[in-house]
Amino acid sequence: MADQRLSLQQRLLQKLSPQQIQVIKLLEIPTMQLEQRIKSELEENPILELVEGEDFDESFDDTDTDDSQSDDEFSLDDYLNDEDIPNYRLAANNYSKDDKQVDMPYSSGVSFHDSLIEQLGLSNLKEEEELIAEYIIGNIDEDGYLRRDLLSISDDLAFHMNIEVKLEDLERYLAIIQDFDPPGIGARDLQECLLLQIKRKKGKNSTSLAARIIKDCFEEFTKKHYDKILKKYEISEEELKESIDEILKLNPKPGSSYSNPMGKSNQVIVPDFLLDNLEGELNLSLNQKNVPDLQLNSTYIDLMKSYSGNKIGATKDKKEALTFMKQKLDSAKWFIDAIRQRHNTLYVTMSEIIKFQKEFFQDGDETKLKPMILKDIADLTGLDISTISRVSNSKYIQTHFGIYPLKYFFSEGLQTDTGEEVSTREIKKILAECIDNEDKRHPVTDEKLALILKEKSYLVARRTVAKYREQLGIPVARMRKEL
Secondary structure: OOOOOOOOOOOOOOOOOHHHHHHHHHHHOOHHHHHHHHHHHHHHOOOEEEOOOOOOOOOOHHHHOOHHHHHOOOOHHHOOOHHHOOHHHOOOOOOOOOOOOOOOOOOOOOOHHHHHHHHHOOOOOOHHHHHHHHHHHHOEOOOOEEOOOHHHHHHHHHHHOOOOOOHHHHHHHHHHHOOOOOOOOOEOOHHHHHHHHHHOOOOOHHHHHHHHHHHHOHHHHHOOOHHHHHHHHOOOHHHHHHHHHHHHOOOOOHHHHOOOOOOOOOOOOOOOEEEEEEOOEEEEEEOOOOOOOEEEOHHHHHHHHHHHOOOOOOOHHHHHHHHHHHHHHHHHHHHHHHHHHHHHHHHHHHHHHHHHOHHHHHHOOHHHOOOEOHHHHHHHHOOOHHHHHHHHOOOEEEEOOEEEEHHHHOEOEEEEOOOOEEEHHHHHHHHHHHHHOOOOOOOOOHHHHHHHHHHOOEOOOHHHHHHHHHHOOOOOHHHHOOO
């Protein structure tokens, strides 16, 4: 038998307390989600309650919760039987015979594909033909394109619906669908989409020329090789410009032009910080419009005190109730402290960002933004970089010149030829201004842009210029060419 021995070991472990976990989770979420989180905690913890006089605006529930469940939560059937209420108490007749029954109209939306199905009903097709055309419509995406080839659709119809269809017939059904509105629906590529739309226009010479360009010189048009088009059709630059203007008026995504009032979803940004500029003095405040103050429920506290003072004669149920209330009390205290710490951390972090970028926050001039990284603010606040990252993530500040995400104020630095460090945002703005003011007939190349920046004391390589240009969403010089 092996000898049994006892030994002592000393180890260091890093363990987060429940309060620290609460703070970390609450730091990451923006104000809108914080409102929902507080409401959820109020529902789960009876010891938490709103400070007396607080009015908790629950307007944010309109999109995040399902109202159908709350409507059916309470019912008379749950509390009373049919015999408890006479029938005459459940019916009311407040109308006379002379009153007119008026149905109130309400707005209803029709989806993009439903609209195509409705137009299909106006076509003179047989039942099986209409079924095939409806299947083709089902393969049209939200942009209005038929991304699937007709051969694959033919195979699907044969395997899944036991319908044999020739490719020529599918082409005929697709041509019928391509006559539907909006123009360009059912196209298999951009060229066909634009051609379908331009054919609907009549009367102008520029329209006829635009149709020929799309059909026969589409590659030259997309690559902006205008000299080849001028040579092929022997036309003037003015005629080509008019035709190109006609093409540019067409919609490359015809499905997106379909207006469905019930399908619109507008994202509303609720700022987490409010910054006011009062005669040059910047005043920062947290947006707590819908974030109420919380406190502990005094009734439960008094009940706990009475249970704790009478432990000797307490029953098993009372002991379990006391244990439950203690757990909820700890949870409530942690949550209130976590909310308080969250507010403090957000305020301290944003205050240091404003101090660091004070010149920018005075008037909103982008060129006055200094190079700033997460470590700079972490050093100023004494907080960890991960904490600063959580604070700046998904948070917004409202200023007198617009609403900005906090990540907007962080940027890398770059030295000028004099050794001065400037923000890359300043270089990007100068780059954008150079491109906006260029001669569109002869756009400036990346090499020329690098030389222009060098003349302005910014030592930037051509590859860096290309990277900044792509980040700004600006195409290469050839694609910016205009007549």
